[in-house]
Amino acid sequence: MTLTRGIRTTVLLLGFAFLYAPIVLLVLYSFNASRLVTVWAGFSTRWYGELSKNEGFRAAALTSLEVAVLAATIALVLGALAGFSMSRFSRFRGRTLFGFALLAPLVVPEVILGLSLLLLFFNCESWIGWPSRGIPTITVAHATFGACFVSVLVRAQLAGFDRALEEAALDLGARPWTVLVRITLPGISPALISGWLLAFTLSLDDLVIASFVTGPSATTLPMAVFSSVRLGVSPEVNALATLFLTVVFVLVALAFWLTAREERRRRIRG
Amino acid sequence: MIGIGRVGRLLLIGVPFLWLALFFLLPLLIVVKISVAESVVGIPPYTPLVTRDAAGFKLQATLANFALLASDQLYLRAYLGSLANAALATVLCLLLGYPIAYAIALARGARRQLLLFLVMLPFWTSFLIRVYAWIAILEPNGLLNEFLIGVGLIATPLPLLNNQFSVELGLVYSYLPFMILPLYGSLSTLDESLIEAAADLGARPFRVFLGVILPLTLPGIAAGSLLVLVPAIGEFVIPDLLGGPDTLMIGKVLWDEFFNNRDWPVASAVAVVLVAALAVPILGARKYLDRAQAA
Amino acid sequence: MALLEIVGAAKHFGATAAVDGVSLSIDRGAFFALLGPSGCGKTTLLRMIAGFEAPEKGRIVIDGVDVTALPPYARPVNMMFQSYALFPHMDVAGNIAFGLRREGMDRQRIAVRVDEMLGLVQMTGYARRRPHELSGGQRQRVALARALAKMPKLLLLDEPLAALDRKLRAETRIELVGIQERVGITFLVVTHDQEEALSMASRVAVMKEGRLVQIGSPSEIYERPSSRFVTDFVGEVNLFEGELAAGFNCSTLAVAGFEPIPLPPGTDLLHGTAAALAVRPEKLVLSPAPPAGFAIAAMVSSISYLGGGSIVHLVASQGRTLKAYLPGAAAARFARGDAIWVHWSSEDGVVLTE
Numbered sequence: 048m049t050l051t052r053g054i055r056t057t058v059l060l061l062g063f064a065f066l067y068a069p070i071v072l073l074v075l076y077s078f079n080a081s082r083l084v085t086v087w088a089g090f091s092t093r094w095y096g097e098l099s100k101n102e103g104f105r106a107a108a109l110t111s112l113e114v115a116v117l118a119a120t121i122a123l124v125l126g127a128l129a130g131f132s133m134s135r136f137s138r139f140r141g142r143t144l145f146g147f148a149l150l151a152p153l154v155v156p157e158v159i160l161g162l163s164l165l166l167l168f169f170n171c172e173s174w175i176g177w178p179s180r181g182i183p184t185i186t187v188a189h190a191t192f193g194a195c196f197v198s199v200l201v202r203a204q205l206a207g208f209d210r211a212l213e214e215a216a217l218d219l220g221a222r223p224w225t226v227l228v229r230i231t232l233p234g235i236s237p238a239l240i241s242g243w244l245l246a247f248t249l250s251l252d253d254l255v256i257a258s259f260v261t262g263p264s265a266t267t268l269p270m271a272v273f274s275s276v277r278l279g280v281s282p283e284v285n286a287l288a289t290l291f292l293t294v295v296f297v298l299v300a301l302a303f304w305l306t307a308r309e310e311r312r313r314r315i316r317g
Numbered sequence: 318m319i320g321i322g323r324v325g326r327l328l329l330i331g332v333p334f335l336w337l338a339l340f341f342l343l344p345l346l347i348v349v350k351i352s353v354a355e356s357v358v359g360i361p362p363y364t365p366l367v368t369r370d371a372a373g374f375k376l377q378a379t380l381a382n383f384a385l386l387a388s389d390q391l392y393l394r395a396y397l398g399s400l401a402n403a404a405l406a407t408v409l410c411l412l413l414g415y416p417i418a419y420a421i422a423l424a425r426g427a428r429r430q431l432l433l434f435l436v437m438l439p440f441w442t443s444f445l446i447r448v449y450a451w452i453a454i455l456e457p458n459g460l461l462n463e464f465l466i467g468v469g470l471i472a473t474p475l476p477l478l479n480n481q482f483s484v485e486l487g488l489v490y491s492y493l494p495f496m497i498l499p500l501y502g503s504l505s506t507l508d509e510s511l512i513e514a515a516a517d518l519g520a521r522p523f524r525v526f527l528g529v530i531l532p533l534t535l536p537g538i539a540a541g542s543l544l545v546l547v548p549a550i551g552e553f554v555i556p557d558l559l560g561g562p563d564t565l566m567i568g569k570v571l572w573d574e575f576f577n578n579r580d581w582p583v584a585s586a587v588a589v590v591l592v593a594a595l596a597v598p599i600l601g602a603r604k605y606l607d608r609a610q611a612a
Numbered sequence: 613m614a615l616l617e618i619v620g621a622a623k624h625f626g627a628t629a630a631v632d633g634v635s636l637s638i639d640r641g642a643f644f645a646l647l648g649p650s651g652c653g654k655t656t657l658l659r660m661i662a663g664f665e666a667p668e669k670g671r672i673v674i675d676g677v678d679v680t681a682l683p684p685y686a687r688p689v690n691m692m693f694q695s696y697a698l699f700p701h702m703d704v705a706g707n708i709a710f711g712l713r714r715e716g717m718d719r720q721r722i723a724v725r726v727d728e729m730l731g732l733v734q735m736t737g738y739a740r741r742r743p744h745e746l747s748g749g750q751r752q753r754v755a756l757a758r759a760l761a762k763m764p765k766l767l768l769l770d771e772p773l774a775a776l777d778r779k780l781r782a783e784t785r786i787e788l789v790g791i792q793e794r795v796g797i798t799f800l801v802v803t804h805d806q807e808e809a810l811s812m813a814s815r816v817a818v819m820k821e822g823r824l825v826q827i828g829s830p831s832e833i834y835e836r837p838s839s840r841f842v843t844d845f846v847g848e849v850n851l852f853e854g855e856l857a858a859g860f861n862c863s864t865l866a867v868a869g870f871e872p873i874p875l876p877p878g879t880d881l882l883h884g885t886a887a888a889l890a891v892r893p894e895k896l897v898l899s900p901a902p903p904a905g906f907a908i909a910a911m912v913s914s915i916s917y918l919g920g921g922s923i924v925h926l927v928a929s930q931g932r933t934l935k936a937y938l939p940g941a942a943a944a945r946f947a948r949g950d951a952i953w954v955h956w957s958s959e960d961g962v963v964l965t966e
Binding site: 050055056058059062063065066067068069070072073076083088125126129131132136139141144145148149151152153154155157159161162163164166167169170173178187189191194217222223224245248251252253254255259269272273276277279284288291292295296299300303307 | 320321322325326329330332333334336337338340341342343344345347348351390415416417419420421423424431434435436437438439441442443444445446447449450451452453454458462480490493494543544547548550551552553554557558567571572575581584585588591592597598
């Protein structure tokens with residue numbers, strides 16, 4: 048059934064309108080001089096000013112950034128190792144369990160992930176006195192589910208990877224680890240780039256798991272936003288949201304551009 | 318790969334495996350362990366599994382928490398409510414997402430990539446913020462109501478927030494990209510010549526859709542449904558921000574038990590039952606994702 | 613001493629024997645072709661020599677050294693892959709230099725060698741280009757340059773011309789032979805295209821179902837095939853099946869529906885042996901009038917003009933079809949439906965018992 052051009056365009060417009068309307072409105076109202084959402088009082092950046100004075104949000108943003116960078120990097124390493132192992136080693140002890148552990152966190156509800164990790168950290172603390180809950184525990188939690196996302200991307204990329212490239216490298220005298228580092232890793236760089244960015248964004252965005260595993264001193268940005276939002280709509284949060292969206296937009300666009308460029312290089316026309 | 322060697326293999330597999338065993342599998346076991354403990358005042362706020370006294374080791378476990386779950390109507394309604402909400406959201410995502418995925422699949426080349434990017438972008442931006450954005454729209458004095466009143470369609474504000482409607486809307490809005498992408502994946506690999514052959518043999522467009530396109534995109538439908546249904550059942554943020562007093566979803570119940578009631582054993586029991594209930598779709602998801610990834 | 617010596621190599625995939633007891637020796641400086649249909653095991657054999665498949669049985673010896681247990685990066689062998697396998701994230705110079713860097717060669721010498729190689733394959737000036745910016749033919753040259761850069765003792769080529777279009781194929785064949793003569797490296801080409809094998813190689817081995825069925829020079833393979841398989845796989849042929857019988861002063865082949873067919877002098881087989889006579893289309897002579905000596909009566913069923921010559925399809929008694937090749941415009945005097953006589957000189961036939 049081919050949809051006519053008109054229907055297709057309408058569907059896409061409606062669909063994207065639905066997806067983006069709230070975001071667009073949010074951005075618009077972050078520049079609204081009035082506090083009320085429904086009254087447009089003119090263009091103003093006053094909420095951004097207020098935001099920058101908000102110590103709570105600032106500290107939370109820094110915490111979130113710190114955690115996200117660290118967690119994404121750990122997730123990248125773990126996820127790449129896991130994706131590579133599942134893709135290349137078709138038989139090893141515990142492969143089924145490993146595969147399950149790699150995919151389950153993607154679908155298991157966050158409250159369960161959060162609760163289980165908290166219980167682990169809690170027990171750990173009482174047995175060996177470490178870790179104290181806060182940035183380290185949030186980082187570990189984020190790295191864990193981030194790794195699972197990265198492994199999916201890496202595995203998908205490896206599936207389309209031309210093994211002949213590795214054989215050619217071996218044939219030309221490179222030892223297996225050299226082949227991995229110089230040929231395979233560059234070969235899956237799109238997955239690595241987008242994997243890191245995905246893990247970074249997911250970490251930055253996580254509310255539930257962070258709430259469970261955090262300690263008294265560490266508040267992440269989503270947690271700060273959540274407590275503020277529970278009290279109602281706030282223009283400062285609108286400003287914060289807009290900033291956040293801009294940062295993520297730039298990062299994602301960058302990732303897509305880099306990935307597309309790499310894909311072009313690989314797509315050898317016959 | 319030739320020549321990686323046993324030590325190398327052990328490292329490549331072992332490092333992530335160990336991490337996941339420690340930070341995913343083990344915690345789940347601990348949840349099970351605590352679900353059979355009793356709540357006490359103190360630190361830890363639950364009884365230990367194994368105690369040592371003069372006579373030796375003693376196992377201390379109770380199924381009281383599970384009994385509580387079975388007996389108290391609240392939990393049953395919460396489970397069923399979550400399932401109902403998530404199921405409805407899944408169906409709505411499917412109905413909305415399929416045409417969108419189809420339209421994207423029909424686009425050519427660079428436009429397709431752009432459209433996919435635009436679909437993915439909301440997913441990458443803050444989930445919390447997007448849900449929050451709906452509050453401003455759905456409030457009694459929010460944008461939508463003001464608009465409808467201003468246009469004259471209604472006289473008093475509609476109750477659009479803090480009820481079933483807003484929760485469903487929030488669920489569909491948040492999980493739509495998760496449905497679109499697998500559907501697109503299935504649709505984009507559809508062999509056009511099959512559609513042409515069916516048309517050539519006399520099938521009308523709707524028949525082609527029902528008889529050729531729909532069956533062939535079943536893997537995408539299944540994957541998308543799983544990716545929406547399972548996480549949506551345990552959703553917390555959406556019912557908390559957009560839901561009302563009679564919104565009963567299990568994720569929120571778990572959160573409340575843990576943070577408000579400080580009853581860790583019961584929270585754990587809730588989690589255990591939830592995971593057990595989700596086990597079938599989770600295992601199903603794994604089989605589909607694995608097959609889709611068969612490298 | 614032979615450069616490459618394979619002794620009794622064998623490998624199974626599941627229940628099928630991909631390579632079933634192959635022994636082969638290739639001389640230094642030779643241009644050798646391994647020819648066979650898909651699935652005959654030639655690629656597996658090639659990969660065994662390169663080191664990507666381990667033989668279950670047998671030995672591979674290169675220049676006197678047993679390399680059977682050595683990994684690919686330790687063998688003095690390099691391969692040009694069918695898909696070229698150029699590293700997409702390196703430029704042309706980077707690709708060619710890759711193997712040299714593994715050897716620890718210093719930067720100066722690498723630069724010189726890369727230039728040499730680029731000149732050899734006529735790709736000077738392309739050093740900074742990326743693989744995705746090159747055409748198929750250009751990529752192939754880079755792949756060849758990369759494989760030759762280390763001056764291996766043996767160069768393996770996996771279906772080198774398969775991805776090229778027809779015209780390019782013919783040109784590249786000549787170039788490959790020229791390059792091989794210039795560098796003096798032993799080449800081993802694996803191909804399913806008999807034209808490729810016969811035109812490029814100095815020696816050809818034909819493989820079928822994991823085994824070598826004939827080794828020889830191209831003309832030996834073509835003119836003196838040792839089996840029905842070789843005769844049919846390499847070029848067109850007219851095949852007569854029958855039994856050895858006695859003739860006047862030579863052996864003949866008793867074939868149902870025909871007079872006994874004279875066999876080449878010197879055919880030394882027991883009477884009654886089942887055998888086949890193979891006659892190449894270009895050896896057939898067509899005459900409107902019956903010649904002296906043996907001839908087959910046939911009718912022209914079609915004439916396909918190819919430019920340089922024509923293929924004439926004929927039908928003889930018992931519905932038996934024959935194919936003749938006439939050069940130039942020689943077929944012009946015949947038309948469809950003509951009744952003519954087909955004959956050939958008895959030395960031009962090949963007797964096959966396999």
